[in-house]
Amino acid sequence: xxxVKVIEADELEESERKxxxxxxxxxxxxxxxxxxYAVSNQCPHLxxxxxxxxxxxxxxxxxxxxxxxxxxxxGEVKEWSSWPPGLGKLLGCLKRETALTVFPxxxxxxxxxxxxx
Numbered sequence: 001x002x003x004v005k006v007i008e009a010d011e012l013e014e015s016e017r018k019x020x021x022x023x024x025x026x027x028x029x030x031x032x033x034x035x036x037y038a039v040s041n042q043c044p045h046l047x048x049x050x051x052x053x054x055x056x057x058x059x060x061x062x063x064x065x066x067x068x069x070x071x072x073x074x075g076e077v078k079e080w081s082s083w084p085p086g087l088g089k090l091l092g093c094l095k096r097e098t099a100l101t102v103f104p105x106x107x108x109x110x111x112x113x114x115x116x117x
Contacts, residue, residue, distance in 0.1 A: 001104065001115040001116070001117065002115065002116045002117070003106065003113045003114070003115050003116075004022060004113060004114055004115075004116060005108075005111045005112070005113050006020045006022070006027075006029060006038075006111075006112055006113065006114050007020075007029070007111070007112050008110055008111055008112070009036075009107060009110055009111060009112050010110070012029065012031045012036070012112070013031065014031055014032075014033075014034065015031065015032060015055075016030075016031055017029065017030045017031075017051060019041060019051065020038075020114070022114065022116060023116070025040065025116070026040070026041045026042070027039070027040065027041065027103060027114060028040070028041040028050055028051060029105075029112065029114070030055065030061075030072070032055050032059070032072070033059075036105045036107070036112050037059075037072045037073070037102070037105065038102065038103040038104075038105045038114045039061065039070075039072065039075065039100055039101060039102050039103065040100060040101035040102075040103075043063040043065065043066075043068060043070075043100070044098035044099065044100055044101070045063065045066060045068045045080070045081075045098070046065070046066065048063065048064075048065040048066075050063060050064070050100075052064040055072070056069070059071065059072045059073060060072060060078050061100070063081075066081050067079070067081040068080055068081045069081075070099070070100035071100075072102070073102065074099070074102065075099040075100040075101060075102040076099055077097045077098070077099055077100075080097045103115055103116065
């Protein structure tokens with residue numbers, strides 16, 4: 001695992017988000033309930049950005065575009081929604097359920113570190 005220090009922990013307030021560019025990856029870094037999460041900023045359903053996605057009480061993120069829901073810890077699909085309305089069944093069949101890419105996060109010496117393979 002290649003660990004990269006992305007920010008100081010106190011640079012990200014509670015419920016704040018920040019996009020981090022690491023190589024080819026755009027990572028969405030979030031602080032929720034004093035825990036940090038790092039996920040791909042692309043919803044795996046239609047590759048739309050997750051930056052404005054709602055974080056739920058059970059540590060999931062809901063895509064703001066079509067409401068697919070993913071566990072922030074594992075990336076597991078909790079709900080795979082059809083999108084757009086009217087074409088949802090057709091488009092939903094074209095792409096199988098795919099987990100969200102999550103990145104390990106650790107705190108060390110006041111910094112937030114993200115692990116890359």
